[in-house]
Amino acid sequence: MEPFVTHVGRAVPLRRSNVDTDQIIPAEYLKQVSRTGFGKGLFAAWREDPSFVLNQPQYEGATILVAGKDFGTGSSREHAVWALTDYGFRAVIAPRFGDIFRGNSTKAGLLPVVLPEATVAALQDAVEAEPATELVVDLDNRVVTAEAAGIEASFDIDDYTRWRLLEGLDDIGLTLRHVDDITAFEHSRPAFLPVTA
Amino acid sequence: MGRTLAEKIWDAHVVRSAEGEPDLLYIDLHLLHEVTSPQAFDGLRAANRKVRRPDLTIATEDHNVPTTGITGPGVPLTGPDSPVTDPVSRTQVEALRKNCAEFGVRLHPMGDADQGIVHVIGPQLGLTQPGLTIVCGDSHTSTHGALGALAFGIGTSEVEHVLATQTLPQARPKTMAITVDGMLPEGVTAKDLILAIIAKIGTGGGQGYVLEYRGSAIRSLTMAGRLTVCNMSIEAGARAGLVAPDEVTFAYLEGRPHAPSGAAWEAALDYWRTLPTDTDASFDHEVVLDAATLTPYVTWGTNPGQALPLASSVPDPDSFADPAARAAAERALAYMDLKPGTALRDVAVDTVFVGSCTNGRIEDLRAAAAVLQGRHVAPSVRMLVVPGSMAVRAQAEREGLDAIFTAAGADWRSAGCSMCLGMNPDKLSPGERSASTSNRNFEGRQGKGGRTHLVSPEVAAATAVTGHLAAPADL
Numbered sequence: 001m002e003p004f005v006t007h008v009g010r011a012v013p014l015r016r017s018n019v020d021t022d023q024i025i026p027a028e029y030l031k032q033v034s035r036t037g038f039g040k041g042l043f044a045a046w047r048e049d050p051s052f053v054l055n056q057p058q059y060e061g062a063t064i065l066v067a068g069k070d071f072g073t074g075s076s077r078e079h080a081v082w083a084l085t086d087y088g089f090r091a092v093i094a095p096r097f098g099d100i101f102r103g104n105s106t107k108a109g110l111l112p113v114v115l116p117e118a119t120v121a122a123l124q125d126a127v128e129a130e131p132a133t134e135l136v137v138d139l140d141n142r143v144v145t146a147e148a149a150g151i152e153a154s155f156d157i158d159d160y161t162r163w164r165l166l167e168g169l170d171d172i173g174l175t176l177r178h179v180d181d182i183t184a185f186e187h188s189r190p191a192f193l194p195v196t197a
Numbered sequence: 198m199g200r201t202l203a204e205k206i207w208d209a210h211v212v213r214s215a216e217g218e219p220d221l222l223y224i225d226l227h228l229l230h231e232v233t234s235p236q237a238f239d240g241l242r243a244a245n246r247k248v249r250r251p252d253l254t255i256a257t258e259d260h261n262v263p264t265t266g267i268t269g270p271g272v273p274l275t276g277p278d279s280p281v282t283d284p285v286s287r288t289q290v291e292a293l294r295k296n297c298a299e300f301g302v303r304l305h306p307m308g309d310a311d312q313g314i315v316h317v318i319g320p321q322l323g324l325t326q327p328g329l330t331i332v333c334g335d336s337h338t339s340t341h342g343a344l345g346a347l348a349f350g351i352g353t354s355e356v357e358h359v360l361a362t363q364t365l366p367q368a369r370p371k372t373m374a375i376t377v378d379g380m381l382p383e384g385v386t387a388k389d390l391i392l393a394i395i396a397k398i399g400t401g402g403g404q405g406y407v408l409e410y411r412g413s414a415i416r417s418l419t420m421a422g423r424l425t426v427c428n429m430s431i432e433a434g435a436r437a438g439l440v441a442p443d444e445v446t447f448a449y450l451e452g453r454p455h456a457p458s459g460a461a462w463e464a465a466l467d468y469w470r471t472l473p474t475d476t477d478a479s480f481d482h483e484v485v486l487d488a489a490t491l492t493p494y495v496t497w498g499t500n501p502g503q504a505l506p507l508a509s510s511v512p513d514p515d516s517f518a519d520p521a522a523r524a525a526a527e528r529a530l531a532y533m534d535l536k537p538g539t540a541l542r543d544v545a546v547d548t549v550f551v552g553s554c555t556n557g558r559i560e561d562l563r564a565a566a567a568v569l570q571g572r573h574v575a576p577s578v579r580m581l582v583v584p585g586s587m588a589v590r591a592q593a594e595r596e597g598l599d600a601i602f603t604a605a606g607a608d609w610r611s612a613g614c615s616m617c618l619g620m621n622p623d624k625l626s627p628g629e630r631s632a633s634t635s636n637r638n639f640e641g642r643q644g645k646g647g648r649t650h651l652v653s654p655e656v657a658a659a660t661a662v663t664g665h666l667a668a669p670a671d672l
Contacts, residue, residue, distance in 0.1 A: 016528070017521045018400055018500050022639040027620035031261060031285040033235035033292045045641050069521060070401040073434065073500075074637060075618075076336040077233065078352035099404050099436050100336055104352035117521075158368065160218050171354070172244070175362045178213050178221060182249075182364055185212040185223050190468065192461040193225060194324050196303050197252035 001109045003168030006138045007090045009063035010131065012053055013124035017068035021101060024080040038079050039086030058131035066123050067094040072101025081108045091137045093144065095120050106161050107171065113137060113144060119153045126151060139165060199475025201372045202441050203407040206347040210330050212364055219366040225329040227359050228315045229256035231293040233334030237357035238296040250363045251301040256293060259314045261286045262307050263622045264583050264610035272308035313586020313612040316340040316554035320424065321588055323453025327442035327469040332359055337554045337636065339430040343423035345442035345472055350431065371481040373406040377414040379488035384670055387422030388556060388653035391429045392494035392504045398484055400502040403435030406482065409474065410440050414488035420449040421560035428555045429636050432501040441473035493668045495541055496638045496651040498529035507656065507668055513537035532640050533648050541666050548631040549580040549661040551654055553617040556634035557585025559592050561654040566598040568658035568669045569605040575664035580607035581623060583615040619644040632660040
């Protein structure tokens with residue numbers, strides 16, 4: 001996984017709440033067996049509308065999505081994260097995320113940033129007023145700044161997830177350091193538990 | 198201080214716990230399907246890793262397979278007789294078959310007698326048992342909580358992690374009790390109950406929590422009803438939902454192929470009886486509902502929380518105080534092509550879908566068939582009845598339910614996710630409107646531009662007869 005320390009970029013305001021993962025990438029795009037190329041399916045239905053925010057030229061090349069509450073609800077498809085990163089996003093800022101989406105993001109190097117609704121709205125206002133506004137998402141110091149708009153907001157993220165993202169660490173490698181614990185646990189499992197074989 | 202059911206299962210599965218780190222949880226059962234697993238197997242190959250416990254892993258083909266042309270076991274995947282006509286879908290199914298063969302994972306392919314929707318076959322085979330940790334790369338894994346298992350959906354990176362290590366690092370969730378006391382009135386189902394719960398707590402209300410459904414109304418539900426309720430926990434934002442194991446659970450499990458037997462059954466029973474939440478345990482949050490106040494529910498919008506009793510009317514967005522909820526309602530009504538004040542019973546549909554991991558079990562098909570018996574689907578409506586598994590299909594045929602559906606003019610299909618998710622040939626066309634027993638009414642969920650009203654099997658069947666949203670009592 002690519003480490004995430006500090007990211008500086010322009011942002012896209014997505015003023016919608018409850019953006020479920022079926023909107024982020026519809027099921028018809030989930031048939032690929034690779035991890036790449038999902039950017040073309042990102043918000044596929046909404047992008048057919050020329051006025052949709054991602055189609056507006058002033059937001060071209062933006063790398064931070066600023067969305068409404070409950071972003072990434074619904075289906076567990078990690079393809080939603082792959083679609084966002086493949087399209088070029090490195091961070092999503094929202095007041096609340098679907099649990100599975102948030103977990104998937106941190107496994108794939110996309111930073112989910114939780115900020116209060118009022119702060120998210122202020123960031124959206126700032127970006128709409130001046131699309132060239134640069135945001136700094138600083139994971140090291142857990143702070144988002146939009147200096148030109150006078151916004152500085154700190155965010156919470158647990159130490160362990162932050163460390164993994166800062167270092168770009170692979171979870172499986174971390175877990176396999178404890179393979180002896182896993183083996184010992186397996187020896188303690190009751191005999192009545194089911195097996196598929 | 199006592200512990201909740203969720204806490205007991207959690208504690209029994211902690212492989213390793215360290216300050217400042219998520220717990221490392223052991224996973225008892227890992228379910229796989231074709232859509233969210235190929236990249237995980239690729240990851241294993243790239244790192245030269247194997248599946249640690251193929252004997253705790255099982256796969257099925259469900260999301261991306263057709264529900265017609267399944268002639269039986271051994272139905273070909275390639276060639277002119279293959280029911281899978283889309284080459285990209287075929288590649289994905291082929292990938293699952295190759296991966297399962299290479300890594301030694303049991304697979305139930307299209308046409309197999311035990312093939313079906315992953316969340317239908319787990320309980321049916323008796324693999325889903327109380328006290329287990331169960332994961333699958335599918336958010337409706339919460340279904341298995343109906344038997345008192347801690348079961349939750351994961352992403353593909355986590356699928357790879359479980360394949361490689363049989364564990365997952367997880368932060369301990371909070372617990373929420375959803376207590377439903379009283380008796381469900383005649384004609385009110387488990388589906389109505391869960392839609393009412395989601396409408397009450399909202400699509401984000403359960404985020405960060407494991408839900409435990411409690412109270413006399415939950416205890417009175419059949420296992421099928423409990424599975425329906427737990428299935429939609431994720432629609433309230435919760436990764437997992439649970440019902441404490443009891444005599445209903447034990448009676449359901451006894452004699453199933455993978456349920457313990459003999460002395461092992463007795464040992465398992467002794468353990469399972471220790472699992473229910475202690476009387477002195479406390480939950481982080483509690484919600485209470487009165488079953489007696491419930492009526493059949495339907496969704497009017499584009500998320501499962503946008504639901505109302507069938508007897509009501511399409512709401513006016515201006516009636517929502519919260520600006521975000523108002524904007525969401527405006528958007529939903531525009532997408533759904535509905536006008537505020539329209540009676541929900543006046544909403545006409547083109548398609549009725551009975552099936553899915555929410556309502557694709559034999560009890561659901563019996564309920565729909567009971568309504569359709571001696572009646573006919575309205576000429577303006579197409580109705581699909583899709584059993585959740587091939588075993589459900591076989592059982593329904595033994596009971597003659599297929600004959601009732603066919604005589605009523607419905608289409609009787611083979612098992613799969615079908616029209617729940619718009620990924621296989623069963624889809625809505627743009628602008629089409631459905632009454633669906635599935636779990637998500639998101640924009641385009643059942644096909645691009647399609648409009649979905651979530652309902653119970655009973656309401657689905659009555660709606661098929663009248664051509665507009667209706668309950669059996671309306672017939």
